[in-house]
Amino acid sequence: MNEIEPSPRDLSEQTLETQTVFQGRLLHARRDRVRLPNGQESTREYLVHPGAAVVIPLFDNGDVLLERQHRYPLRRDFLELPAGKFDPGETELACAQRELLEETGYTAREWTYLATFYPCIGYSDERLVFFLARGLEHVGHAPDHDEFIELLRLPMQEALAMIADGRICEAKTVMGLLWLARYGPLAKA
Ligand SMILES: [Mg+2]
Incomplete structure (x- = not known):
């Protein structure tokens, strides 16, 4: 403007x-x-679109938790942050907490709202609400019947390198990790 x-x-x-x-x-x-x-x-x-919560699960040692999922429209697997759509009446934070648990089996003690992005404004009202989840604890796992997910824990620097070379190329994951690295509570001024 x-x-x-x-x-x-x-x-x-x-x-x-x-x-x-x-x-x-x-x-x-x-x-x-x-x-x-x-x-x-x-x-x-x-x-x-109802909108969705996206979670960046960050371990105390700086590792991030990602998921590998098959995405049928592109007939290939992607490395992604945990995420899922808002249920009717559900708060954004409650959705983030539910999706993290459902998809990864982790809970988090500390939740921080990061940012909201609109990934496809030309053809959808979808919004993505990003949360940082710290103080992670593995409590078990009950994945949805139609979700096949493999978890991958790796250092944040490795995840950023995978964005740089294209191994991580899914939009919300690139957005979330780069935003966190640049502007998040742990970013160096
Ligand atoms: Mg999901």
């Missing part, structure tokens, strides 16, 4: 009509007719 502009133009778009074009188990696709700022009409297609 131009800082010297006294009052920014209103760029918002008004919804004239909204329609569900697909409602699946995961995806909810809508097509809206909108009024543009110049008075003309257009359509907007997008996915309605």
